[in-house]
Amino acid sequence: MPPAFKSIATLSQELKNGEVSSRQLVEQAVARIDTLNPELNAVVCLEADQALANADQADAKRAKGEHSPLLGIPMLHKDIFCTQGMRTTCGSKMLADFVPPYDATVVQKLKDAGMINLGKCNMDEFAMGSSNETSVFGACKNPWDVTRVPGGSSGGSAVAVASGMVPFATGTDTGGSIRQPAALCGITGLKPTYGRVSRYGMIAFASSMDQAGPMAHSAQDCALVLNAMAGHDPLDSTCDNTPVPNYHQTLDHPITGLRIGVPKEFFSSHLNTEVATAIDTAVRELERAGATVKEVSLPSTDLAVSTYYVIAPAEASANLSRYDGVRYGYRCEAPSDLQDLYVRSRTEGFGAEVKRRILVGTFTLSAASYDQYFMKAQQVRRLITQEYDSVLNEVDVIAGPAAPNTAFALNDTSKSITDMYMEDVFTIGANLAGLPAISLPAGLVNGLPVGLQLIGQRFGEAQLLNVAHQFQSRTDWHTRRPTLEAVR
């Protein structure tokens, strides 16, 4: 078994026992990336020498008796996080040569915890996509079937973990970008409550929904890393100062009496029937573990897609106006005047999906459309949030599918733009309402992973991880691994 298929907890114990060194773990991870990446295209920047130097420092600390749980564990960052001195592209030609002069808070925190960053993961351009096909580096491929997408936008992170390159990678989730690729690649991914993890140094897409989170094999590993990622940051005014619990300590709590609500709207015509069966079986397993299950209603589930695709592009159009070819990022050749510089730098630097969303966002924010679209969507966002809050007054956790289908084919031209947007139908609600949500492996349909989504109370990450861990203590879906013979 490659080291990265082992849990962080196991690797940490092996490091502590002196059975393996951090240098060896990094060397093995680099070798595996070298072998698998030409086909999977999950890693877009690999800084092996720096990682090995950092691993040696971690080994030296262990030799002196330091044994924090993440010390010396290899990892990768989604290429949306600014990494000082390491190229950060956000999957875009616009930032193809951008080398940040500072670390994102998440990067700094994981560095402080002793994790060894090997490089950066592929992603949809500016996190806009559900298939990882909009990246300037080209599509990333699903290790369970290389003719299929890994999901997006954190597709590279999901693939890096699922294929055993590293045991952990960071992701970000604006409309499902951690949970949907986690579901499609058979790993565990958590989107924390809005404000739980700092957004400082995380390249902005839709600022009122963007949130960073962990992607790993198990809830236990996500808990270990979230302990280091979460917490107030004075550099992010939206970052909350609610105390951070020890997420690892509560994993073993029994879930007897836990109230689970299953929204009937999640089992609609959008949902593949075999995925529905797998989700139903998973929910029954939680019931056998002592939870009570009842049907609940989130009547505005379908409206969430329309609401999100007004608000997210509007925020994106404002956020991405900073890319003008002047201070950093792509600049066109030989601009004739300042307007030409702006227009050609942006037209040449952004890809099709990003431009599509900027156009829609600019339109819905324009004076003539603002009330009809943007204001209306913000009101419906309130309505959707109230529905979630109301249900979460009746139950502790909402359960359902993370994605309506298993991984779909690469270059699927039969899928329209709005078909692609509907892939987010079950994940978007938690982003609009700012709630924490996790996707965990819950079955295989025709050899492809299915993700069970659990949505919790604000700052209820400990409960979500506890429920997920209890599920993973009773099932082995999170230990299933893709057969990688085809890509070796």
Add this chain to the structure above:
Amino acid sequence: MTQASTVKDVAALARLTISEHDIENVTAEFNQTLALFDALQSVDTNGLAPMVNPCTANQPLRTDSVATLVGREELMKNAPSKAENYFLVPRVID
């Protein structure tokens, strides 16, 4: 139905251009996306305050004190064109 000319005007506001080759397709996709928003119009939102973000009341602001997070020299390294401490752009004043 939004016309191609409107889409071009929106693109100009966003400092983007759409080629004649692409305009028909871009306009069709634009209208396809706007059609997705039609469902919102029939929702009764009377009395609902717009929700700008999902923040709670626990976002304390730091003291507004002057600090240097990153030095000028470091920041200028990513400039596509520069001279001394300035970003260079095409001439704007004759």
